[in-house]
Amino acid sequence: MISYDEALDILMSEGACRNTETLALSSTVGRVAAQAIDSPRNLPSFDNSAMDGYAVRQADCRLASPQKPAGLNIAGLVTAGSKPQLPTDLRGKAVQIMTGAPIPEGFDAVIPIERVTSANNRLLTPYAPETSENIRRIGEDLIAGTRILRAHEQITAEKLMLCAAAGVFAVEVFRRPKLYVISTGDEVSESSAALDDKTKIFDANGPYLLAAAAREGIPCDFAGRINDTPGQLRAKLETIPPGSVIVSTGGVSAGVHDFVRGVLEKAGAEILFHKAAIKPGKPVLFAKLENGSYFFGLPGNPAAAAVGFRFFVLPLYRALQELPVERPLTGRLNAPVTRKPDLTLFLKASVTLDPDNGLWVDPLDGQESFKIHSLAQANAFIKLTGKCTRLTISTYVDVYPLSAQFPFLEKL
């Protein structure tokens, strides 16, 4: 049986099989850039007004005061998005201008409308602006050629905004294969009538995996529920396109119906690992199919399936997008924990912030892997590894929020 770290190494080494695709910018949030992008233009790309008011020449108003306002003829109006026809000689003149409108040639300041009076096309300003006042200069935000997206950087809504402003319409990102969920088990039923005989259960894992994948931005689909019958799994695999990630639950431990591994082996899949020294989720299986799809056989117990998704499936998606191994947050235990050495323990936990912004973690009651109520109360997992068997209150531990969507941490 391999350790969690060995399993993680195998998952991360599969990153060598990554591919890229070019997407419309609007579809790239959460995706990882495969290539750096430098801004094709300055931002702003032309001098423009920061205020609704009047564009003036600073020299024409420099002696203005409340006692002796400067008087200027108003030569026209410039609105955002327009290119006005203005007289060539603008000395001693002002132009009415709106926020975002281009500064007409020769003007070097904008006086906000609130600071002036006007009548009969004549402006009176008691205020003498500084040169460049209320003008947003070309390139003041960003000079053309500045890197706006690094390779391997996760695209946030804010980075997307910057790319949009710079006129970047398409981005090459790492491919994120579609995830297909299969729920296995004769006891897993789609019909509530079948539950009356007290042998059946509803499918909790299928809906969970689809929701958890969607939360991470992974495209996903339910491939269906099947019985503990090898033929049904074989048939289901035929329906899933090559190059996908398939996640099944159930049928991977030691029971008479634990058929998943056998089906994969007969189909020529390479079993990359089966069973890891972890709790919960020990029977986890990871394989590569002949058609290039990856297959995760997660255990059927719901909390074990959740751990399998968070700590096995998500790391593969990181590897396929050339992201490094996820770095955990660090929190302090609010209660002591005992554990077996050499077994990576994942605990459902509730994380809170103290007044100094320190993280404190409470391992929740109900750690058994069939218990869903405690999972629903958790907001994180604690991951415990190493030899230490008794962890006292205040011990620092690794904390993984239930969702891995913390792209800002990649910067640290």
Ligand SMILES: Nc1nc2c(c(=O)[nH]1)N[C@H]1C(S)=C(S)[C@@H](COP(=O)(O)OP(=O)(O)OC[C@H]3O[C@@H](n4cnc5c(N)ncnc54)[C@H](O)[C@@H]3O)O[C@H]1N2
């Ligand atoms: N003799 C042994 N027995 C078991 C071992 C072992 O090593 N030796 N491992 C235990 C551990 S740990 C786990 S975890 C489970 C995993 O078993 P399987 O992956 O084969 O899953 P099943 O036996 O099919 O189901 C386990 C449990 O989960 C329930 N289940 C299954 N599918 C769903 C679903 N879609 N939604 C909700 N609940 C589901 C199922 O009814 C079972 O109660 O094996 C232990 N046994």
Ligand code: MOO
């Ligand atoms: O790995 Mo199992 O999840 O402990 O029941």
